[in-house]
Amino acid sequence: QVQLKESGGGLVQPGGSLTLSCRASGFIFTSYHLNWYRRAPGKEREFVARARYERGMKEFMPEYADSVKGRFIISRDNRREVVTLQMNHLKSDDTAVYYCNAEGSMYTNARGLSHWGQGVQVTVSS
Numbered sequence: 001q002v003q004l005k006e007s008g009g010g011l012v013q014p015g016g017s018l019t020l021s022c023r024a025s026g027f028i029f030t031s032y033h034l035n036w037y038r039r040a041p042g043k044e045r046e047f048v049a050r051a052r053y054e055r056g057m058k059e060f061m062p063e064y065a066d067s068v069k070g071r072f073i074i075s076r077d078n079r080r081e082v083v084t085l086q087m088n089h090l091k092s093d094d095t096a097v098y099y100c101n102a103e104g105s106m107y108t109n110a111r112g113l114s115h116w117g118q119g120v121q122v123t124v125s126s
Helices: none
Strands: 003-007 010-012 018-025 032-039 045-052 061-064 072-077 082-087 096-104 114-116 120-124
Touching: 003 096, 018 032, 018 096, 018 120, 032 072, 032 082, 045 072, 045 082, 045 096, 061 072
Parallel strands: 010 120
Antiparallel strands: 003 018, 018 082, 032 045, 032 096, 045 061, 072 082, 096 114, 096 120
């Protein structure tokens, strides 16, 4: 059974930090790029960060939306099958439900597949 389980959300003051985690199970972790998306109240879901990985790579390649570049750090642990999002210098605009997503690599049998977590709330407020 495919599962992506997010944790680590909550309430934080502006300027604070929070780390989200997403634990995967039920699929071949290394056949997927791992992404974080978010949906703020009244807005469309938007891309936040990606940990791109292809088999044979020594390290993954991070990618970020301009709005979080320099503040957020994505990491993935292929052995533990976990992806994390460290969020620093948080702003009220970062308030959203954050979703973990596994996107199948086009070079594997997972091409075209996409799995989503249930989402976790992050609220930045004083």
